[in-house]
Amino acid sequence: MTLIRLTRQSAAEVDLKKTYDAIVVGSGAAGGMAAHVLTAHGMKVLMLEAGKKLDIDKELKSTEWPYEHKRRGEMPPGFHALSLNEYNIRQPPYAANSKAQHVYSYVQGWGGPDYSKNIVVDEKDHPYTGTNYAWVRARLLGGKTNIWGRLALRLSDLDFKAKSHDDYGEDWPISYKDIAPYYDKVDLYLGISGVKENVAHLPDSIFQRPIKLTYAENKLRQSIKKMNRLLTPYRAGVTTDGLKHNKYRSKCFGRGACNRRTGGCDIHAAFDSPTGLIMPAMDTGNLTLRTNAIAREVTIDKKTGKASGVAFIDAETGRTYEAKAKVVVIAASTLESARLMLLSKSDAHPNGIGNSSSHVGHNFCEHIMGPHITGLVKDLVGKPRTLDDGKPGSFYLARFRNLNERNPKFIRGYGFEGGSGTSIYPGNAGSTPGFGSSYKKSVRDYAGAFMSMGAFGEVLARYENYVDIDPSVKDKWGVPVLRFHYKFGDNEKKMADDMADTAQEMFTEAGFEIVDLSRRILTEGWSIHELGTARMGTDPKTSVLNQFEQSHDVKNLFVVDGSAFASASCQNPTWTIMALAWRSCDYLADQFKKGSL
C-alpha cells in the first residue's frame, strides 16, 4: 500500500503538462553534471532516472566489521554473483535458467557484496543477448558513481589526436586546450587527490591532499624512474581537503572502506553524483527529479523533426507517461544511451533518433583487462604490522608505450592500477600451502609483503564492434534489449601479452620476487568502461555528435556520456565524461538563450 502511495506521489512530481527547458535522461556522472550545469544557467530541468532513490548511507555501512555482519558481508542464499567462468562458458542472457533467485554481475563477487546488492541490477530483470560481455549496471539515483573505482584521470592530445599520431581511427573534434578549462572546473567543484608530475600524456589536475605510497609502491616508483616510467599515487576523485561549497560531502578520513567493499562512500568524500551534483542542483530550485522512470523513447515533433520530450515507463506500475521539453539530453550510460536512441524510431528518424549515419551503437570500445602480476617484497616479511589500506586507492602506473617510439606489435597503450601491503583480510590465506602452526605463522608473516597490479589497455574503436536491438528479447518492462556484437581484436591481444612482459620487467627491476604472473584476458566488458557508441566527430556521415555532443541530425538533442568518445584512450573515463558534459552543457545553455536550438 505504502509503495503505491509513494509512486503516485512521485509521479505527481512531474508536471506532464509543462514543457521543461530540458529533460536529462540518467543521473550518473554525465546526467548529474548536465543537471548541475543547466540548472546553474537557470534552465528548468527534469531528470529521469530509471532506478530507485536508495538511502545509500543505510546500505553501505562502511565501518561495519565483517564479524558484525551475519554472513561476514556475503549475500544470503539465493543471491548469486556471476563468475568469470560463467561469463565465458555460457552465452548471454546469463541469468536465464539460473536456479538462483537473484543474479548479479561479477562485481558482486567482491568483498562485502551484501552491502551493494541493492545498487547493481538483478540480471534476471535486465537481460541482454549476443556475444559474451560482462555488463555491469547500476540502476539507481547516481548510477555507477555510487560504487565507482574513483580513479580520476585526464586525457591528453596523445588521446584526442591519436589518429594524427598513428593513423588509426578518428581524431576527436576537440583538443586538450578545449577541454582543459573544464577539467579544472570539475577538479575544483568535485575535488580530486593526487600529486603533480608534469607528464605531458597524463596531465595534472588541480589536486587536493595526496594519498601516500606504501614502502613497496615507493620502491617500485623509484626503480622504474630509471626506465622513464611513472608510478604516481592514485588520482582519486575524492575530496581529501573538503569542499566549502558542498554541504553534502565530507573530506576523506582514510577509513579505507572503499577498498573493503564493492565501493561506495557513506561520508561522500568520494564523488558520487547524488551528493556531488544532483542535491546541490535541487537546491537551485530548478531541478525536478523523477526516479523509477525508465526512458522508453525520445519523442519527436512531427512538424520539425526535433525532439519534443521523453516517453517513460514507471518502473513500479508499468504505466507509460510522456514528459515534454525543449531540449533532450541523454546521459543514460554508453550502452543504455545507444539503446534509447535506437529505440526512438520515427518516420523522420527510421534508423533511430540521431542515427542517419548508422553509427549509433557502433565504434563501441572500452579497456581490456586481465594480465596482472603479484610480487613478494622480501624486506617486508615478518615486519611489524603497518596501516596500508587507509586511503581511497593505491597507485596508478602511467602509459609508457607508443609515446615517442613506435611499438612493432601494437598501437596505443595501457596503464596499471594496483595495490600492496596489509588489508583487512589476508589474501595469502588462500594461497599459502599447508595447515597448522606453520601455516598460521606464514600467513601472518607474509600478509603485508605482497604487491599486485593489473593493466587497463585501450581497445581500438572499430565499426564492426557494435550493439543493436534484439528483435525478440525484452526486459521485465517489455523494452527490447541490447544485442552485443563485440570481440577483442588482434591489437588488443598483442597488447595484453606486452602488459604481462612489462609487468614482469618492472617487478624484477624493483627486486620483487614474482609469485604470480597471469596473461589471461578477462571477458569483454570487465573494465566497466564502455565507450564510443555515439561518437563525436566533424563528419555527420561517420559520427553521431559534434564537438559539443550535439546530434548532427537533431539540434535539440545532446548525448553527454561515454558514448560520445571518439576513442577509448587507456585512462579511466569518468573525469573526461564530466568535463565534456560541462563544456557541452555550457554551449547548450548559451544556444538555448539565443533561441537557436
Next chain:
Amino acid sequence: MAEDQNETNPVGRDEESELSRRELLKLGASAAFAVALTGLETNALAESAQGRAPLFFTREEFALVDELTELIIPADDHSPGARATRAADYIDFRLSESLEENPKTLWRNGLKRIEELSQEMHGQPFLKSSREQRIALLTRISQNETKPVKSEELFFNELKSRTARAYYSSKIGIHTEMEYKGNTYLKEFVGYDAT
C-alpha cells in the same frame, strides 16, 4: 526442524536475551534498546552456538569439524585458534542455509572419508586418535593441495578455505592474530610521500 528450533528457541545466553527482549518490549522499553539486544542475538548466531544442536551437522560431525578447524588454524603463543573464533559454527550456519546440494554433500562425504581414513591409518575414530595421528592424516590429504584429485583431497581444500574465511574475518582473526590497524578515522594518510 532443527533450524526452526534454533531460530525460535535458542538455548543458554540466546534464550536469556530473547526473553529479556520480550520482557522489555512488554514493559514498553525503548525500541533502540530492543534493537541493541537484537544485535546481540545476531552476533550470538554468528559467533557462538557450541553446546546447542548444530544447524546442519550432527553433533558428532560438529565435534569433528570443530577439531579439524583447530588443526588447520591452531592456537599458538601469538593468538587463539579457529575453535576460539567458533569457526565451526559459522561453517555450520552457512551450510545450513545453503540452497546448493554440492557443498553439503562435499562436507557430509568428506567427514565420512576422514573417519574411514582414520580407521585405515590408525584403527580408531579420528577424535580418539592422538594429536600426532590427526596431523598425520591431515598431512596425507593435503599432499595435493594445488591439484587435488581424490575426494579427501578436495575436501581438505574446502575445509581449509572455509576455516580460513571464518577465522580471518572473526574478531580474533582480524584484531589479535593479524593486528589489523585500519578501518579507523585518520587525520593524515599513512606512508611515503611520492618524491
